[in-house]
Amino acid sequence: MARKSSRDRMKNEVNAGSMADIAFLLLIFFLVTTTIQVDSGVLVRLPPWSDDEPETEKLNKRNVYSVLVNANNELLVRGEPAEVDDLRENAKNFIMNPDKREDMAETPQKAIISLRNDRGTKYKTYLKVYNELKAAYTELRNTESQREFGKDFDELDREDMRVIIAKVPLILSEAEPTEFGEEN
Amino acid sequence: MSKFKKKRGAATPEVSTASLPDIIFMLLFFFMVVTVLRDASLKVAVNLPQATELSKLEKKSLVNYIYVGKPLLKEQKIYGTKPRIQLGDKFAELTDIPLFIATHKEKVQESQQPLITSSLRVDGDVTMGIVSDVKTQLRKSNQLKVNYSAKKESK
Numbered sequence: 001m002a003r004k005s006s007r008d009r010m011k012n013e014v015n016a017g018s019m020a021d022i023a024f025l026l027l028i029f030f031l032v033t034t035t036i037q038v039d040s041g042v043l044v045r046l047p048p049w050s051d052d053e054p055e056t057e058k059l060n061k062r063n064v065y066s067v068l069v070n071a072n073n074e075l076l077v078r079g080e081p082a083e084v085d086d087l088r089e090n091a092k093n094f095i096m097n098p099d100k101r102e103d104m105a106e107t108p109q110k111a112i113i114s115l116r117n118d119r120g121t122k123y124k125t126y127l128k129v130y131n132e133l134k135a136a137y138t139e140l141r142n143t144e145s146q147r148e149f150g151k152d153f154d155e156l157d158r159e160d161m162r163v164i165i166a167k168v169p170l171i172l173s174e175a176e177p178t179e180f181g182e183e184n
Numbered sequence: 185m186s187k188f189k190k191k192r193g194a195a196t197p198e199v200s201t202a203s204l205p206d207i208i209f210m211l212l213f214f215f216m217v218v219t220v221l222r223d224a225s226l227k228v229a230v231n232l233p234q235a236t237e238l239s240k241l242e243k244k245s246l247v248n249y250i251y252v253g254k255p256l257l258k259e260q261k262i263y264g265t266k267p268r269i270q271l272g273d274k275f276a277e278l279t280d281i282p283l284f285i286a287t288h289k290e291k292v293q294e295s296q297q298p299l300i301t302s303s304l305r306v307d308g309d310v311t312m313g314i315v316s317d318v319k320t321q322l323r324k325s326n327q328l329k330v331n332y333s334a335k336k337e338s339k
Contacts, residue, residue, distance in 0.1 A: 012197055018204045025208050029215055039247065039303055040238040041333035049323035071311075119313035123306050124233040126315075127332055131235040138237055176316075183313040184267060 042131055047173075062103050063110045065094050069129055071120030071181020084128055091136035095168070108140070113172045120181020137170045144168055228253035228270050233308035235334035246300050247331075248288045250281070252314055253307035267310045269318065278317050282325040298329075305333040 068076040075082045077090065095111045097104040105111035113133055117126050141153040145164045149156060153164060230253045241247050251270035255263040269276050271284045289297055302322055306315055322330060
């Protein structure tokens with residue numbers, strides 16, 4: 001009998017006061033771990049695959065902005081060696097042709113960027129070139145939409161976007177890569 | 185006998201819980217530092233290149249990932265140092281890509297299927313040969329929305 005009463009007095013309960021804290025911390029933990037960094041990158045639309053040889057369309061040479069990247073990661077733009085850093089400005093110049101030069105695109109709608117790389121080209125370089133070309137178009141679209149609507153291109157609603165896209169369409173064709181360089 | 189009993193009654197047997205929050209906080213910080221959430225454990229080294237024209241991939245369920253890069257050091261004994269493709273959490277061959285795309289497609293609602301994006305997470309130093317082959321496979325399996333995964337350029 002005496003024993004029992006002594007045990008009752010000693011009833012050791014676990015302190016539940018901190019349960020709330022623990023729960024909160026768990027909550028915070030899950031909040032923290034579930035906000036995963038969203039993947040970001042350069043969005044591209046590939047052309048559909050067809051088994052037959054692509055038709056070699058007759059293009060006016062002045063409308064084609066050909067960019068070649070070789071296995072040494074060097075650029076050949078319209079037959080001339082070039083630097084990646086100049087690519088954006090040059091491409092913009094080519095597409096808009098503000099000076100109405102004979103050897104540049106007639107209109108932005110007719111301009112075609114032709115990109116070709118080697119199997120030995122580094123992905124880094126390829127992406128950089130691609131990025132510059134895309135940036136050229138983004139900048140052109142932005143200036144165009146600033147002029148038309150006073151907003152940046154990605155702030156426009158769908159219909160206005162279409163207007164701009166019709167004005168400055170992104171036409172980028174990629175040829176099958178050449179096979180001169182060594183792959184790693 | 186009675187001597188012992190008295191002593192026991194007088195002592196307060198509670199464990200101090202004052203330091204509990206601190207302990208939990210330490211745990212929290214530990215996990216915050218340690219956890220790296222990744223849906224697949226990488227078997228290839230992927231050091232993403234940098235770019236500026238980035239768009240974010242919003243819906244994770246509509247994205248499938250294709251990793252290309254050199255096998256990690258611990259895998260190199262078996263798989264060598266040539267760049268390889270990783271689908272899901274294992275190494276794959278080029279010919280596995282159509283099936284991979286199709287399996288992912290089946291899990292997505294039909295109305296959302298055109299929105300599926302393939303995210304190519306490719307190491308910057310990989311040559312374009314293997315990337316072109318992957319692209320060809322994607323085109324053949326009619327998966328045309330592609331994202332070249334890249335980091336924001338830090339200047």
